[in-house]
Amino acid sequence: MNAEGDKVIDKWVCEFVLRRQQNPRACGKRLLSMLRLEEDDGCTTLKKSAVLRDICNRLIQGMVDERILDLLELFEKLQLHEDSAILESLKSAYCWVAAECTVRYMFAVDAMKPFLYLDALQRIWDLRIGLLRERDSVLVTQELIDWGYNLKNAIDDSELFQRLRQINTRYSAISYLCEFLKEHWVLVGSPYLELEASRRVRHKGNDTNVEGNPVDVRNGETSPRPNDAHQCPGHLEDDPVDNTNGQSVFNVGQQEHEQSDDKGKPTVAQELKEDLLELEALINSLTQAGNDQTSGPHSTSVTPQPLQAGVRGQDYNKEPENVNERASGSEGTLSGRVRPHLPNLRSFNVSPLRKGRLPNKPQSSAGRRLRKGWTPEEVQTLREGVKEYGKSWKAIKEAYPELLANRTPVDLKDKWRNLVA
DNA sequence: GTAGGGGTAGGT
């Protein structure tokens, strides 16, 4: 096997691990460094996966810190490098993480360490965000500017100070980060290894092609693609949903909802799971040695935090305060910090009226359209569309008139909602 | 136009 071929396989494996791994030791940066990629290797998707993985891992460990800001900035650059749209979820996540990284020091003021807050203001809002402004980053949103303005004014305005301190920035930051992760895991699509395995499984039992999906012609060849381990998104193969499952933000355990479709047949994800265990062991042994100096306090056991629940509201009361102390540079215990439980970010759209169809509504005399499942091609098109245009459903529809001929912009919106759910 | 809540109904 030549070195070039080895390298490509390394990339596939690395990519697969990044998508499915939930072990903080399998840090994206480390994995990528093991590949020794050239600076311009064109592996943007691989790199993006690594960033997403690193953010996931930090969240699993309960850290919402300035390192996440670094990662989000890096992610923005990767998006720009690919001419991909910058979704709102990235901007919001950045804004609220920045806010959280500053607001946490407001509690240090009580602990007679006001300088920590001032330092944070300078470090984050003057230096870091100053650099963003210089390069006209789209991360500098009005919301971010407002936060910066308020945080600075709060120094002399104790009422404002108290008000800001009451805002549950941590909760919002985590919520937006989760949204960001969900959307972008969907966008990067299935790992190549999984697509390939899926293809082979189908070939082996070529009789029953699940829903008759066409095998991706571009994937038909076995010769590896030259650049990106994932450049060729392929068609989502067996089921578009399966594609999202491994990624579900924290890859929470077996939440791999082994899509009950494939009735009885083991899914590709299942088949690969065993291999993954071996890979995990391998990675552990490889990374443990060289990185113990950074391995920090966390143990190897990754108990997926109940963050998932936190995202959706109900259960964030838990607020493990001590994790704040791990924040970069933070040393003051932020005890006594009281965070009100804020309502869900989503607006409450409760209308006491309604229900019950308007009798005279035309109700499109023809009634409903015929229900038609989304084909992998359509899903892939949608994904490409979002990558390109963001969530401008009409623009996406118009960009792919023939592929999305049967879908309205609202359909696109609904489908996207399903994908990231 | 879009987002998001939420209902309805077809398919399994």
Add this chain to the structure above:
DNA sequence: ACCTACCCCTAC
């Protein structure tokens, strides 16, 4: 029964 495509509504 459950999933999800489709639909409707409201708010912005």
